[in-house]
Amino acid sequence: MSRSHALFEAAQRHIPGGVNSPVRAFRGVGGDPVFFERAEGAYAYDADGKRYVDYVGSWGPMILGHAHPAVLATVEERMRKGLSFGAPTELETQMADTVCKLVPSMEMVRMVSSGTEATMSALRLARGYTGRDKVVKFEGCYHGHVDSLLVKAGSGALTFGEPNSPGVPAALAELTITLPYNDIDAVRETFAKIGSEIACIIVEPVAGNMNCIPPVPGFLEGLREVCTEHGAVLIFDEVMTGFRVSLGGAQGHFGITPDLTTLGKVIGGGMPVGAFGGKREIMEYVSPVGPVYQAGTLSGNPIAMAAGLKTLELISEPGFYDRLTTAASTLLAGLRERAAAAGVPFTTNQAGAMFGLFFSAEPVTGFAQATACNQEHFKAFFNGMLERGIYLAPSSFEAGFISIEHGEAEIQATLDAAAEVFAEIAG
Ligand SMILES: Cc1ncc(COP(=O)(O)O)c(C=O)c1O
Numbered sequence: 372m373s374r375s376h377a378l379f380e381a382a383q384r385h386i387p388g389g390v391n392s393p394v395r396a397f398r399g400v401g402g403d404p405v406f407f408e409r410a411e412g413a414y415a416y417d418a419d420g421k422r423y424v425d426y427v428g429s430w431g432p433m434i435l436g437h438a439h440p441a442v443l444a445t446v447e448e449r450m451r452k453g454l455s456f457g458a459p460t461e462l463e464t465q466m467a468d469t470v471c472k473l474v475p476s477m478e479m480v481r482m483v484s485s486g487t488e489a490t491m492s493a494l495r496l497a498r499g500y501t502g503r504d505k506v507v508k509f510e511g512c513y514h515g516h517v518d519s520l521l522v523k524a525g526s527g528a529l530t531f532g533e534p535n536s537p538g539v540p541a542a543l544a545e546l547t548i549t550l551p552y553n554d555i556d557a558v559r560e561t562f563a564k565i566g567s568e569i570a571c572i573i574v575e576p577v578a579g580n581m582n583c584i585p586p587v588p589g590f591l592e593g594l595r596e597v598c599t600e601h602g603a604v605l606i607f608d609e610v611m612t613g614f615r616v617s618l619g620g621a622q623g624h625f626g627i628t629p630d631l632t633t634l635g636k637v638i639g640g641g642m643p644v645g646a647f648g649g650k651r652e653i654m655e656y657v658s659p660v661g662p663v664y665q666a667g668t669l670s671g672n673p674i675a676m677a678a679g680l681k682t683l684e685l686i687s688e689p690g691f692y693d694r695l696t697t698a699a700s701t702l703l704a705g706l707r708e709r710a711a712a713a714g715v716p717f718t719t720n721q722a723g724a725m726f727g728l729f730f731s732a733e734p735v736t737g738f739a740q741a742t743a744c745n746q747e748h749f750k751a752f753f754n755g756m757l758e759r760g761i762y763l764a765p766s767s768f769e770a771g772f773i774s775i776e777h778g779e780a781e782i783q784a785t786l787d788a789a790a791e792v793f794a795e796i797a798g
């Protein structure tokens with residue numbers, strides 16, 4: 372019996388499903404989850420000592436690769452000064468200034484401890500600011516496990532066939548209007564009917580929780596126009612895309628200015644961090660300046676701020692995103708070539724340093740196409756790659772992530788493994 376297997380057996384005694392977040396379970400691909408022991412650079416090492424090229428990167432944060440020496444040194448130095456004060460620190464101001472500089476639509480920002488907290492707070496703020504209750508989201512988008520947003524949700528909710536979670540009061544779910552991603556006509560029709568009741572649109576500007584689906588031209592622009600026209604707040608949930616699609620996030624890449632933005636993952640450099648921010652006029656509704664209550668014992672935690680600030684400093688170096696994006700393009704081109712050589716219908720999507728792998732002959736631009744992909748092929752691919760030391764997200768409804776440490780050797784190893792696995796799939 373492997374040590375990972377034994378650890379999983381033990382974990383299931385007192386942890387539901389043996390995991391602290393459902394996506395970590397391998398229910399979408401079969402088998403036991405791999406238990407990790409340590410990680411460094413592009414590699415993660417399991418409890419049995421096996422090495423994997425890691426394309427999950429803690430679901431996005433590890434853009435510098437694992438255990439970056441400069442980030443670790445900063446954390447070590449900072450933690451000697453105390454772990455948490457529950458009082459302001461200079462680091463929080465440095466973080467706020469840095470975020471507002473890198474993401475200019477954010478004139479003010481409040482730090483929280485997770486992406487879920489960020490979207491939950493942004494939603495409350497949008498409702499408080501507009502005095503309206505209804506919210507628009509898109510099918511297959513995931514914004515954390517916020518009650519109002521666990522409606523037709525992506526990520527684990529989609530993987531496990533539970534996109535509408537029990538426990539969310541019907542009265543709340545009824546206030547959430549879910550529309551098809553990349554369908555601006557559906558948005559315009561809805562606003563034409565009930566625009567004056569809608570507080571906000573929340574959107575993943577590149578969807579990353581039904582696999583990776585970039586916006587079609589005109590979609591984000593249309594959302595901006597509709598919100599402006601109807602006095603609704605446009606929220607870009609950039610928890611995943613922030614500092615990943617580009618240094619300025621998806622909004623910088625596509626040149627669209629939302630009213631509010633939520634951040635997480637990369638901004639914490641691997642520590643539990645989230646943030647929400649945006650227009651000063653809206654952010655001044657947040658307590659203690661305004662009436663919308665929002666708080667957190669560990670918000671702006673000094674260790675997390677130090678890790679995040681060092682990460683933001685390092686990713687701001689010239690050429691960082693060119694290198695990262697080129698590595699992702701090389702990987703995807705190589706995978707498409709090898710799938711074609713084996714005769715396996717396969718396509719990819721890319722947005723900066725996030726990507727999607729689809730067992731489909733057609734391009735994937737929406738939820739319907741993403742869910743129509745060949746699931747059996749995905750499972751076989753995932754397990755074949757895992758066996759060969761390549762760790763992909765254990766679900767066909769999650770994006771993949773590359774780090775600056777994924778160099779030629781790691782990409783070549785991935786392509787060599789993929790050639791073998793595509794050949795096996797082709798039979
Ligand atoms: C787009 C998006 N929003 C929000 C969240 C929630 O973040 P967290 O898991 O840190 O609560 C996630 C990831 O889980 C996400 O991908």
Ligand SMILES: N[C@H](C=O)CCC(=O)O
Pocket residue numbers: 392393394395430513526527579580611769
């Ligand atoms: N898809 C999720 C976030 O992006 C995966 C992270 C999690 O829920 O554990």
